[in-house]
Amino acid sequence: MPRINSTDELKKLRQKILSLRDPNKPCISICAGAGCIASGAGEVIVAFNAEIEKQGLKTDVDTKGTGCPGFCERGPIVVIYPEEICYLQVTPEDVPEIVSQTIKEKKVIDRLLYVDQSTGEKAIHESDIPFYKNQERNIIGSNIKIDPKSIEDYLAIGGYAALAKALSGMTAEQVLGEVKKANLRGRGGGGFPAGSKWEGSRNAPEKIKYVIVNADEGDPGAFMDRALLEGNPHSVLEGLIIGAYAIGSHEGYVYVRQEYPLAVENVNIAIKQAEEYGLLGKNILGSGFDFTVKVHQGAGAFVCGESTALMTALEGRAGEPRPKYVRSNVVGLWGRPSVLNNVETWANVPLIINKGADWFTQFGTESSKGTKIFSLVGKITNTGLVEVPMGITLRDIIYKIGGGIPGGKRFKAVQTGGPSGGCIPEELLDLPVGFDELTKAGSMMGSGGMIVMDEDTCMVDVARYFLDFLTDESCGKCVPCREGMRQMLKILTNITQGKGKEGDIELLEELSETAREAALCALGKSSPNPFLSTLKYFRDEYEAHIKEKRCPALSCKELIAYHIDPEKCQACMSCFRKCPSEAIVGGKNLIHIIDQEKCTKCGTCFEVCPPRFRAVTKISGEPVPPPIPEEARTIVRESKQK
Amino acid sequence: MDKERVDQIIEKHNAEASSLIQVLLDIQSENNWLPKEALERVAERLTVPMTRIQHIATFYKAFSLVPKGRHQIHVCMGTACHVRGAPRVLDTVQEMTGIKPGETDLDLKFSLQTVNCLGCCALGPVLEVDGKTHGKMAPSKTAAVLKNCD
């Protein structure tokens, strides 16, 4: 592939690629993101290729493994172009039918379509599905259209046009000015204005500067960056090169966590391709601007998502954060000015340059401009990635897009911001989503994880869970975090095990203040947030655990007991057979009894008891009724009389 | 792991001290663990003190200083998976393999680790065995996945 040496040549190449593509030619796009691959998309792709070959359609139909569109729970996802017919949960067995019915005869296969749970309505096109319809998919919308391993696919949808515009038609100051005007705030958690960060580095006297992509995405429950980096790596690279140009940096790094092998693979391929095409390296597009980028893998440490810790890891050391009294955009990697931004932040840059800051600022609120990708997961009907304009309410995200809580359960809280964030209860669901609004409510936007919890989730356990996570992931350098969290975890674990006592909450609050005020980095300073926010909105649960030894959500193992209601048990023997500890005493036509001594509280009996009986119950905070005497256990069946 | 292979990996990263973590990742992925001799060679060629390597090899979860089992099991304990019942999946895996997270069994068949988020949150609970991700796990399904490992 000959190098592209000017923006003119780029334009010509793009035209050539488009001229060779027939927009009406059928194309079967199968999502090849990590989520769908886990659900079997690899086999589906193989099946399609084999079936197309078998039916002699190889020249007439394209197949493509694409980037992740974010509707992971319904994967493997297949979208058939040009009609945009969207099929969900496709298996290799469905493939022959899809090829003969939909491709050849243009007939839609009903059973593979999306069905609205409440109305029963089916959606044929991707854009009709309520999950997608209510989103504003400026960034992630491209994923299903391209093969992330093909630079030509990216060029075909207009890729690298922003870079060409910046390098040939704008000065570095103008690029910086546009990003500042757009008020792009960091999408990784800090929400810091990217334009100011870039300006600080640009103005720093040191000549050698760095730009860094933070793809460490450690927040559990968040996978936006995975989808972007895997699904459209060139969009991130393009943003990075534009940013480097604006700042005056010639060397960049992409720090990807090692738990994302597909993202590492795809970004490496993208970099190699960009180098071949002359979009990376020396004299990019004939502009005289040089820029190279290297990929560094993480090695399994959440703290390396913190910007100073990440830079320490890039230097080949253990990822311990540094004090931020002198900002890292002035003294960063190797002591030099370094602009570190999140994957999604960089992916917004080409859009801002292509369409202008004025276009960008039409989305969002006064202080939070643009769209944001959230990962909507947990106890929610439509799980996946949603891209929405800032300012939309939490209620709309959870109910309109997410389809509400499954199983007829009641919403309890939505946890945002990962381990640094907090829980937002029902009464605040009309809060518009934005950086400052969520912080005011005691949580934060963070990287965009939104974990929905229902009535079965114990909020004290949620606080304990996050503290457990953070004590494992803390770097361990400073006392308020290492020792403070050590003690907080002990106390919270005791509370969930029924060993809580008076004064525990006050001690936890004191430890929280110490961490907040005196910890070294943001991980330590925000570590008390999950506790403080659950205490604020769910104090009654803490008091029930401590004073009554009762778990209101019926979740904490040590505080609950399983009990079979003798009035409801019909001796179907499902629980008897499945109990892993042989703790159920029963038999044909005998009411079943749980032996509390043997019961390990695994919950299997609760799970397998048929819904029409619902005989297994959970009890907390009161004694388990004694088993009914053996003589009373025989079930007398009413004979079927005419 | 033989010295030549270690040297090749070091050369691939230009023997730069800042690439220390990348070098160790390559050794770990090929060899399944970090033998002491390999670490000493890396310390020598990259001119870094052994204490730094010791810190890095224990600080980051990707590394193991002892041989790992033939089958690596990762149970995701991220928030989304946790809320959907990951602790019970972990309990079942522990019961079936006889080991706790961070351990390898005596036959060197299984190594078990918890992971704080694999990025497949919409499919929680998630189990990864030998690099293959299994979503929508439940205690009853775990048996089927593990039985296929010999």
Added chain:
Amino acid sequence: MSEIILQIDGKEVKAKEGMTLLEVARSAGISIPTLCYHEKLEPFGACRLCIVEVESRGSTRLVVSCVYPAEKNIIVKTRSEKVDRIRKMILELQLAHAPDAFDLQELAKEYGADRGRFEKEPSFCIHCGLCVRYCAEVKKKNAVGFVDRGIRKEINFIPEIASKECWNCKECFPLCPTEALQAAYVLVQALAFPSQPASEE
């Protein structure tokens, strides 16, 4: 390096640009408690005991004086209700590891810290890092280092280096505020190179 003027505890002090608040305070004879600070070593900022209140540009916040660069016109308070409360908590958290450490006990008296507030932790080490940093920066032998992270973090001697260097050196032993260092050395010595004597006979 130019001279700057700032205020500490109501006293006007002169400093050179590039000095940390701790250095400025010490040069003016104002004492701030420390655990992980040592004149011969790079500031570490781990114990957080030296936190002080700084008022600048209209807002007040807590900063760690051993790493915070002195700025002109700031108003520094080395004691306040908040500062004392946090120092007390830090000491109580450390005392859970090393309740008999002399330095900790002295500070505990000053701040009213209760050594029994938290249950005794199994590890003596309070992670001041003095031993690790001294061996790396002053002796340049790197015989002892950190292992692991979070609540599992510990110190560990490298047996091959320790067996050659430590016996004739032991300069880090008096730096340790607790018995952890000697204990760690003796353990490694017993397991890895028992033929060498640990103490002078």
